[in-house]
Amino acid sequence: MRHANVALVIGISVFSGCATPTTQLAPVSPAAIRAEEVRQREIVLIELNKAQQRLDDIAFELLVAAAGLCKDDVAPDLGMSWKTADMYEGEYRSAARSALGLSDALTITSVSSGSPAEEAGVQEGDQLLAVEGSRLPLGGDGLEAATESIRLAALSGAVQLTISQAGMQR
Numbered sequence: 001m002r003h004a005n006v007a008l009v010i011g012i013s014v015f016s017g018c019a020t021p022t023t024q025l026a027p028v029s030p031a032a033i034r035a036e037e038v039r040q041r042e043i044v045l046i047e048l049n050k051a052q053q054r055l056d057d058i059a060f061e062l063l064v065a066a067a068g069l070c071k072d073d074v075a076p077d078l079g080m081s082w083k084t085a086d087m088y089e090g091e092y093r094s095a096a097r098s099a100l101g102l103s104d105a106l107t108i109t110s111v112s113s114g115s116p117a118e119e120a121g122v123q124e125g126d127q128l129l130a131v132e133g134s135r136l137p138l139g140g141d142g143l144e145a146a147t148e149s150i151r152l153a154a155l156s157g158a159v160q161l162t163i164s165q166a167g168m169q170r
Contacts, residue, residue: 037091038095038098041091042095044095045088045092045099046099046100049100049109052081052110053110053124056079056081056110057112057113060077060079060113060114060115061112061114063077064077064114076154076155077115077116078115078116078150078154078159079111079114079115079117080108080111080115080122081108081110082106082108082109082143082146083096083100083102083106083107083109083143084103084105084106084139084140084142084143085097085102085104086104087102087140087143088102101125103127104139104142105128105129105138105164106127106128106129106136107125108122108123108125108126108127110124121165122161122163123165126163126164127163128146128161128162128163129162129163129164129169130161130162131146131150131160132153132160133160133162136149
């Protein structure tokens with residue numbers, strides 16, 4: 001009898017393992033999956049932009065503090081970064097447009113605390129339209145033109161930027 005009870009307990013234990021509940025996924029439409037993928041790409045870009053802003057703030061302070069150590073190897077820095085949507089490829093390009101407000105025009109994505117750009121009132125989201133009165137091309141050509149134009153203008157002193165801030169040109 002004792003062997004029968006042991007066999008019964010073992011049998012119940014073995015078969016109860018087969019009867020445990022299984023987790024089933026709720027049905028999710030392909031459209032909902034695509035929408036979530038888009039949202040996740042936007043979150044990635046927003047978080048990367050926040051991290052870049054923190055890095056730019058720290059780097060600007062360090063560069064200013066270390067300028068005396070570099071003697072003649074110092075370059076002017078306005079303390080701002082800019083991007084265009086076409087810096088991103090594939091599905092991240094549309095995410096950059098929606099999450100970061102990027103377009104084909106140069107868009108300010110970072111302004112370092114205490115920088116000349118901040119003191120001049122430049123804000124994240126502004127569009128950089130011209131340097132020293134020369135209109136900047138759109139897209140990747142604009143990135144190169146802005147970098148070189150600002151570098152050359154900064155060597156001679158003040159830099160005149162034309163920006164669009166909240167739809168108003170200044």
